[in-house]
Amino acid sequence: VSRYVLLIGFMSYCLMGAKVFQTLETxxxxxxxxxxxxxxxxxxxxxxxxxxxxxxIFLQMLALSIKHGIIPVRxxxxxxxxxxxxxxxxxxxxxxxxxYGSIAPRTPMGQIFCVFYALLGIPLTIIFLKxxxxxxxxxxxxxxxxxxxxxxxxxxxxxxxxxxFLVTGLSLFILLxxxxxxxxxxxxxxxxxxxxxxSLSTIGFGDYVIGINPSQNYSHIYMAIIMLWCAFGLTWIxxxxxxxxxxxxxxxxxxxxxxxxxTERKSSGKSSYIWPFFA
Amino acid sequence: VSRYVLLIGFMSYCLMGAKVFQTLETxxxxxxxxxxxxxxxxxxxxxxxxxxxxxxIFLQMLALSIKHGIIPVRxxxxxxxxxxxxxxxxxxxxxxxxxYGSIAPRTPMGQIFCVFYALLGIPLTIIFLKxxxxxxxxxxxxxxxxxxxxxxxxxxxxxxxxxxFLVTGLSLFILLxxxxxxxxxxxxxxxxxxxxxxSLSTIGFGDYVIGINPSQNYSHIYMAIIMLWCAFGLTWIxxxxxxxxxxxxxxxxxxxxxxxxxTERKSSGKSSYIWPFFA
Ligand SMILES: [K+]
Ligand SMILES: [K+]
Numbered sequence: 355v356s357r358y359v360l361l362i363g364f365m366s367y368c369l370m371g372a373k374v375f376q377t378l379e380t381x382x383x384x385x386x387x388x389x390x391x392x393x394x395x396x397x398x399x400x401x402x403x404x405x406x407x408x409x410x411i412f413l414q415m416l417a418l419s420i421k422h423g424i425i426p427v428r429x430x431x432x433x434x435x436x437x438x439x440x441x442x443x444x445x446x447x448x449x450x451x452x453x454y455g456s457i458a459p460r461t462p463m464g465q466i467f468c469v470f471y472a473l474l475g476i477p478l479t480i481i482f483l484k485x486x487x488x489x490x491x492x493x494x495x496x497x498x499x500x501x502x503x504x505x506x507x508x509x510x511x512x513x514x515x516x517x518x519f520l521v522t523g524l525s526l527f528i529l530l531x532x533x534x535x536x537x538x539x540x541x542x543x544x545x546x547x548x549x550x551x552x553s554l555s556t557i558g559f560g561d562y563v564i565g566i567n568p569s570q571n572y573s574h575i576y577m578a579i580i581m582l583w584c585a586f587g588l589t590w591i592x593x594x595x596x597x598x599x600x601x602x603x604x605x606x607x608x609x610x611x612x613x614x615x616x617t618e619r620k621s622s623g624k625s626s627y628i629w630p631f632f633a
Numbered sequence: 634v635s636r637y638v639l640l641i642g643f644m645s646y647c648l649m650g651a652k653v654f655q656t657l658e659t660x661x662x663x664x665x666x667x668x669x670x671x672x673x674x675x676x677x678x679x680x681x682x683x684x685x686x687x688x689x690i691f692l693q694m695l696a697l698s699i700k701h702g703i704i705p706v707r708x709x710x711x712x713x714x715x716x717x718x719x720x721x722x723x724x725x726x727x728x729x730x731x732x733y734g735s736i737a738p739r740t741p742m743g744q745i746f747c748v749f750y751a752l753l754g755i756p757l758t759i760i761f762l763k764x765x766x767x768x769x770x771x772x773x774x775x776x777x778x779x780x781x782x783x784x785x786x787x788x789x790x791x792x793x794x795x796x797x798f799l800v801t802g803l804s805l806f807i808l809l810x811x812x813x814x815x816x817x818x819x820x821x822x823x824x825x826x827x828x829x830x831x832s833l834s835t836i837g838f839g840d841y842v843i844g845i846n847p848s849q850n851y852s853h854i855y856m857a858i859i860m861l862w863c864a865f866g867l868t869w870i871x872x873x874x875x876x877x878x879x880x881x882x883x884x885x886x887x888x889x890x891x892x893x894x895x896t897e898r899k900s901s902g903k904s905s906y907i908w909p910f911f912a
């Protein structure tokens with residue numbers, strides 16, 4: 355029961371935020387779009403008499419517009435508008451701390467709201483992803499128990515469990531999704547792989563973003579798959595980084611106190627080596 | 634000793650990465666810049682005969698250039714080039730998972746290297762920031778002990794310690810830095826505050842980025858302050874989010890098992906409430 359309360363509460367928080375950002379930001383983008391279109395019209399009218407300086411001013415303005423999520427196309431359509439769906443994507447990318455930045459609040463109110471919204475929302479997301487990490491670690495410890503019942507020695511069990519974690523996660527979250535992106539976003543496999551890693555590691559440069567290809571009509575099923583991929587993939591990669599960090603620290607400790615701690619190492623820190631992270 | 638090894642190792646990893654990215658990415662940006670300048674020259678030459686379609690194609694190209702970190706200014710200078718300093722900033726923003734994306738690898742080799750570099754680098758950064766978190770928590774437990782020696786009751790000590798953590802961190806990392814940014818970047822106080830929070834929470838939209846104001850000559854002292862601010866601020870805000878998440882979870886548990894766990898609550902989970910995070 356508690357898990358469903360968490361899920362519903364978290365989703366409500368996201369939907370509420372998406373609505374607020376949409377309300378706060380739509381006007382300014384409309385205004386920017388219009389002023390850009392006016393400038394473009396003026397440029398087209400007077401281009402016989404335009405000086406390099408005037409062109410430059412126009413280009414600077416264009417650069418600003420693009421930063422604000424406006425891409426000029428023939429019909430003057432806003433490329434990445436604060437529609438509810440885009441606003442929701444923005445909220446999801448903010449709370450997960452991916453922060454693509456393909457769209458970001460521009461109004462003073464929107465920016466201030468964003469700070470307080472994330473201040474509460476990121477801890478909520480941490481709790482939510484902790485619940486997801488349990489859902490990942492449970493089958494893993496099931497796998498561990500299965501091997502134990504087969505009478506395998508402890509060291510090998512550990513290696514097989516880690517391998518199982520790496521192989522399934524790597525295929526599900528990093529190696530297979532690019533095939534889907536190739537189809538829906540028109541990227542190469544490498545670009546999809548790069549996007550998958552940059553997103554799930556929460557770096558989120560925003561040089562590749564899904565769901566904004568204007569020639570593509572995204573289905574609801576696709577969006578649902580993406581959300582599941584994000585929730586589980588983010589958690590998996592956080593667990594992976596934690597595993598790497600623990601292993602590296604272990605190695606560092608081994609290197610720095612090669613002989614000193616030899617007896618100490620034998621006695622302690624054997625069973626609590628890998629799982630659980632997120633203690 | 635171990636701490637200095639860590640610091641030097643981490644810095645070497647960053648510097649090495651900065652050099653590699655610079656080598657991999659400089660050429661393509663040069664090429665893009667030149668093709669943009671050619672297009673601009675062609676546009677300026679023939680602008681009497683230009684059609685709206687041709688202008689549009691030019692604008693699309695401009696949009697692409699801006700995405701690749703090229704901003705057209707009078708002299709055709711690359712705004713955000715892969716200079717060593719910018720490349721180092723890029724590496725720092727990637728490994729901290731802030732990922733502003735004001736500059737990102739465009740070449741296939743650069744993108745692939747980026748994935749593997751971050752895969753090892755992010756765990757290294759986690760280890761590095763754990764060391765920083767010890768440096769933050771040590772004075773805090775010193776403060777706690779000071780209050781204990783004064784004979785204060787445990788509940789009040791906890792409240793005062795959290796308040797001390799909040800007030801000093803909030804002033805040092807969130808409320809004071811915007812004053813510096815107002816001076817160096819020409820932002821308003823609100824913009825600086827927004828930037829500080831969006832950066833330290835590792836969201837990093839990239840709508841505001843420091844160190845790229847072309848009219849400003851950044852001193853080495855400024856860059857050193859920024860690096861210290863980042864290292865300690867990132868850690869402080871991670872501790873803050875963890876504190877919030879733990880408090881929220883505690884509240885959730887209280888709400889869901891209001892009477893059931895009353896006896897349980899009394900007996901356990903009292904001392905291990907706040908510190909240490911990052912167990
Ligand atoms: K980020
Ligand atoms: K980002």
